[in-house]
Amino acid sequence: xxxxxxxxxxxxxxxxxxxxxxxxxxxxxxxxxxxxxxxxxxxxxxxxxxxxxxxxxxxxxxxxxxxxxxxxxxxxxxxxx
Numbered sequence: 001x002x003x004x005x006x007x008x009x010x011x012x013x014x015x016x017x018x019x020x021x022x023x024x025x026x027x028x029x030x031x032x033x034x035x036x037x038x039x040x041x042x043x044x045x046x047x048x049x050x051x052x053x054x055x056x057x058x059x060x061x062x063x064x065x066x067x068x069x070x071x072x073x074x075x076x077x078x079x080x081x
Contacts, residue, residue, distance in 0.1 A: 020080040023055040034075045041066050055081045 021030050023045070031042035041064075048064045049055065058079055061067045 018080065020078055023058070023061070023079050023081050024049065034078055036071055036074060057081060 028042045044064050
């Protein structure tokens, strides 16, 4: 019986891959690949992270100036912590 990791990646024994952007390690260029995230907002995300520490959850993005509920819902599936 295949494991979840093998089924998710298609290769037996292979670890599943996660293409989502990690909010705690992403650079500006990576953040700008997200929908509706331009240079200014990417800089604010990085500045928030530098001032407040790691994001504990994706919902912490709501504390970044310029990110509201609607924008968060638009990028939620593309990011992780």
